[in-house]
Amino acid sequence: MATPEDKKGYTFAPYSGRVEAGKIRELALAIGDENPIYTDETKAKEEGFDAIPILPSFMEVIDMWAGPSFEDLMEQLEIDMKKLLHGEQEYEYFAPVYAGDMIHAQTKVTDVKAKRNGMAIYTLETVYRNQNNEKVMTARQVLVKMP
Amino acid sequence: MKPYLLTAKDAEVGTALPALEKPPVTRMQLIRFAGASGDFNPIHTIESVGQEAGLGGVIAHGMLIMGFVGQALTTWVPRAAITKFGVRFSAITRPGDQITVRGELAGKEETEEGTRVKIKVQAVDQKGEVKVKGTCEALLPRA
Numbered sequence: 219m220a221t222p223e224d225k226k227g228y229t230f231a232p233y234s235g236r237v238e239a240g241k242i243r244e245l246a247l248a249i250g251d252e253n254p255i256y257t258d259e260t261k262a263k264e265e266g267f268d269a270i271p272i273l274p275s276f277m278e279v280i281d282m283w284a285g286p287s288f289e290d291l292m293e294q295l296e297i298d299m300k301k302l303l304h305g306e307q308e309y310e311y312f313a314p315v316y317a318g319d320m321i322h323a324q325t326k327v328t329d330v331k332a333k334r335n336g337m338a339i340y341t342l343e344t345v346y347r348n349q350n351n352e353k354v355m356t357a358r359q360v361l362v363k364m365p
Numbered sequence: 366m367k368p369y370l371l372t373a374k375d376a377e378v379g380t381a382l383p384a385l386e387k388p389p390v391t392r393m394q395l396i397r398f399a400g401a402s403g404d405f406n407p408i409h410t411i412e413s414v415g416q417e418a419g420l421g422g423v424i425a426h427g428m429l430i431m432g433f434v435g436q437a438l439t440t441w442v443p444r445a446a447i448t449k450f451g452v453r454f455s456a457i458t459r460p461g462d463q464i465t466v467r468g469e470l471a472g473k474e475e476t477e478e479g480t481r482v483k484i485k486v487q488a489v490d491q492k493g494e495v496k497v498k499g500t501c502e503a504l505l506p507r508a
Contacts, residue, residue, distance in 0.1 A: 241401065244397075244400070244401040245398075245401040245402065245432070247397065247401070248394065248397040248398040248400075248401040248402070248429070248432075249398070249429065249432035249433060249435075249436060250387065250388070250394075250433075250436070251432065251435070251436040251439075252436075253436070253439050253440075253444070255439075255444060265443055265444065265445060266443075266445055267444075267445065271444055271445070273432065273435055274435035274438060274439075274444070274447055274450050275428060275431045275432050275435050275450075278402050278403070278404070278428050279401070279402055279403060281403075282402055282403025282404050283403040288404070288406060299406075300418065303454075304427050304428075304454055305453065305454060306451065306452065306453045306454065307427070307428070307431060307451065307452055307454075308449070308450065308451030308452070309449070309450050309451070310448065310449050311447055311448055311449070311450075314445065358451070
């Protein structure tokens with residue numbers, strides 16, 4: 219019988235998306251983050267950036283708009299989306315990501331723990347590279363499937 | 366405004382960082398966040414779907430609350446200094462909830478590259494319920 223653990227090591231199709239200044243602004247406005255570096259290039263340069271940087275949680279925008287849809291993700295993991303909880307989200311930052319950058323992302327299921335009661339905990343890791351093939355960020359996401 | 370830890374250079378481990386108080390979460394904010402992030406799960410925007418899912422109505426995107434925490438972080442350290450940022454989602458946020466992001470300096474180490482700091486952070490609502498707990502690591506540049 220198939221078990222959740224079978225998904226350990228599963229690799230999703232890679233996806234690519236451009237970081238758009240308008241999406242950075244839109245996310246900052248939705249959150250209500252008034253840090254001017256996200257909307258004003260002069261302010262960004264005053265903080266030492268080359269251009270407008272992304273918000274710390276911006277990569278969700280690339281995941282959601284350029285990556286597999288949530289329904290597709292759940293289908294590939296064989297999870298009923300009504301039973302899913304987002305448990306944890308973590309990012310590591312290696313180099314700045316700017317408006318205009320092209321991001322190439324690849325996600326892998328690095329761990330699955332199934333509990334006896336039917337609960338399962340999935341860890342997904344995504345590596346983000348820019349147009350120069352430089353690893354700029356990684357993400358670690360914990361998804362919890364309720365019994 | 367200059368990030369707090371760049372001005373309070375002598376801050377010791379255990380120091381509480383200035384809290385960020387957000388206005389109450391609104392339904393319109395959830396609609397805007399859905400469009401901005403691309404997370405169109407209808408439990409965040411359509412009342413009847415939230416009701417049918419047994420949630421008692423729409424609930425906020427966890428990533429919106431992570432966004433609030435991210436906003437607080439850059440009031441404490443420069444955006445460019447952040448090397449790691451992680452959160453654990455522990456409770457549901459609803460429209461009307463008023464989130465406060467609190468931080469505490471949890472670690473500080475002088476290195477050749479600069480000062481490495483660790484910050485513990487929590488987002489709580491008006492009743493004190495913890496919505497998100499997390500940590501951030503940052504490398505503060507040498508003055």
